Amino acid sequence: MHLVLVGLSHHTAPLEVRERIGISRSMVPAALDRLANDGCDDAVLLSTCNRTEVYAVAADPVAMGERIVSCLADYRGVSRDDIDAALYVRTDADAARHLFRVSAGLDSLVVGEPEILGQVKDAYKVASEERGTGSVINRLFHGAFAIGKRVRTDTGLAEGAVSLSYAALTLSRKIFGDLKPRHMVVFGAGEMSRLCALHFHQQVASTTIATRRHDRGEALAAEVHGRVIAWDARLEALADADVLVSATGSPDLVLTDADLARVLAARRGRPMFVVDLAVPRDVDPAIAEREEIFLYNIDDLRGIVQENLARRQDAVAKAERLVNDEVSAWYAWLRSRAAIPTLVALRTRFERVRQAEIERLAPRLSGLGPDARARVDEITRLMIEKLLLTPTEQLKAIDDHDTMDACSSALRRLFALDDEAAAAEADRTEAAREKAR
Structure with a gap:
C-alpha cells in the first residue's frame, strides 16, 4: 500500500481558488463520505484558509490521486481546469515529509505559526471518529503530531514576532x-x-x-x-x-x-x-x-x-533535519509493512513443517515425559525463530520497492508460499465446517 497526498495551498493557488475548493469543518464528514463512496475510504481531509489536502492510502497511487481530484472538484462544484494547475500530488516519503513540515509550521504563510498543528490534530480526529482510520494513516499522523511538538520544543521556531x-x-x-x-x-x-x-x-x-x-x-x-x-x-x-x-x-x-x-x-x-x-x-x-x-x-x-526572521532561519535548518529524521523512520516502517505478508507466510510454512515432523515422530517421542516433550517443542520452535531472524531483518531493511518485490517473489516461489497460503485457507475452511457440525 502507498500513501497518497492530493492538495493545493497558498504556495500554488490564489485566495479565490482556495476559497472555491475549501471545505469548512462542518462539511468535512460529508466530504469524507463522498471520498469513501469513490473508493477512498481511509483518508484524512485537512482544510484551512491556506490549504486543502487529502491524505489517503491506496494500492494504486496514480488512480487514487485522480479519484480524489475528481471527487473534490465535483463536491465543490468547480471545474478541473480551474484547479489542475494549482494541485500537487505526492506519494509515500514525499507525502509524509509534506505533512510533517506542515505540522511543524515550516510550510505556513508565517513560518513557525502554532495554529496549524491544532488544525492537523482536528482533521485527524474528525476522520478517525467519523469513518475510522487504518494503521498507515494512524502511524503517519501520530508521527506528524510528534514532530510538530518536537520542532517547537527543540528549535524555538515559533518564538519571536514575525509580523x-x-x-x-x-x-x-x-x-x-x-x-x-x-x-x-x-x-x-x-x-x-x-x-x-x-x-x-x-x-x-x-x-x-x-x-x-x-x-x-x-x-x-x-x-x-x-x-x-x-x-x-x-x-x-x-x-x-x-x-x-x-x-x-x-x-x-x-x-x-x-x-x-x-x-x-x-x-x-x-x-x-x-x-x-x-x-x-x-x-x-x-x-x-x-x-x-x-x-x-x-x-x-x-x-x-527582521531580527526575529533571521533568528528563525537557524531554527528552520534544525527543524528540517528533525523532519527528515522522522520521515526516514516512518518510511522505513512503511517499507517493512510491504514484507509482512511474505514473512507471515514464510513463518506459517516453517511452523507447519515443524508441526508435521513432530506429529510424524510422535511414536518415537511417546516414551518421553510431559516436561521432555515440552522441551522438544520449545527447542524446535526456537530453531525456527533463529533460522528466520536474519531473512526477516534483511527483507524489512530493503529500501527499494522493486528489490523488495523481487526478493518477496523469490521467497514465495522457493518455499511455495502461495501454495502454503492456499493450504492454510483450506485448513481454516475445514475447521469452520467441523465447528459447524
Whole structure:
C-alpha cells in the first residue's frame, strides 16, 4: 500500500481558488463520505484558509490521486481546469515529509505559526471518529503530531514576532505585562488597523475604534467585540487608553504633541504604549520625548521582525533535519509493512513443517515425559525463530520497492508460499465446517 497526498495551498493557488475548493469543518464528514463512496475510504481531509489536502492510502497511487481530484472538484462544484494547475500530488516519503513540515509550521504563510498543528490534530480526529482510520494513516499522523511538538520544543521556531501586528503585541506585553486590565484605542479601520485589533482583542479588556469611515469601523468593532466612536472624539478616548495603534491614510498628523499634552493632563502620569504604523506617520515623533509615552513606528517594528526572521532561519535548518529524521523512520516502517505478508507466510510454512515432523515422530517421542516433550517443542520452535531472524531483518531493511518485490517473489516461489497460503485457507475452511457440525 502507498500513501497518497492530493492538495493545493497558498504556495500554488490564489485566495479565490482556495476559497472555491475549501471545505469548512462542518462539511468535512460529508466530504469524507463522498471520498469513501469513490473508493477512498481511509483518508484524512485537512482544510484551512491556506490549504486543502487529502491524505489517503491506496494500492494504486496514480488512480487514487485522480479519484480524489475528481471527487473534490465535483463536491465543490468547480471545474478541473480551474484547479489542475494549482494541485500537487505526492506519494509515500514525499507525502509524509509534506505533512510533517506542515505540522511543524515550516510550510505556513508565517513560518513557525502554532495554529496549524491544532488544525492537523482536528482533521485527524474528525476522520478517525467519523469513518475510522487504518494503521498507515494512524502511524503517519501520530508521527506528524510528534514532530510538530518536537520542532517547537527543540528549535524555538515559533518564538519571536514575525509580523508587524504581532510585534506590537509582544512589545506591549513587555511594557505592561498582563494586558487583561488594559484598554486599547485604534485610529483607522483599514487592513493594518484590523490586523492589530484582531491580535490584541482577546488580550485586552476593551477595544475602541476611531475612524472617519463609520461603516468600516462598525464592521471592525463587531469582529473584536469593541465599540466604534466618531473621529472627532478620538482624543477623549485616549484619556483611559493604555495602548494606541494608529494606521490611517491621512496625509497629516492625526495626533500632535499639543493634542497629547491635553490628553496627558487627565491621565495623571499613566504610561501609554503608542504604535504608529502609518506611512506617512500619524503621530508626532516629538511625543517620544515625554516620559510616560512609549512610541514605536513602522521602522522600529520592522527591525524587530527582521531580527526575529533571521533568528528563525537557524531554527528552520534544525527543524528540517528533525523532519527528515522522522520521515526516514516512518518510511522505513512503511517499507517493512510491504514484507509482512511474505514473512507471515514464510513463518506459517516453517511452523507447519515443524508441526508435521513432530506429529510424524510422535511414536518415537511417546516414551518421553510431559516436561521432555515440552522441551522438544520449545527447542524446535526456537530453531525456527533463529533460522528466520536474519531473512526477516534483511527483507524489512530493503529500501527499494522493486528489490523488495523481487526478493518477496523469490521467497514465495522457493518455499511455495502461495501454495502454503492456499493450504492454510483450506485448513481454516475445514475447521469452520467441523465447528459447524
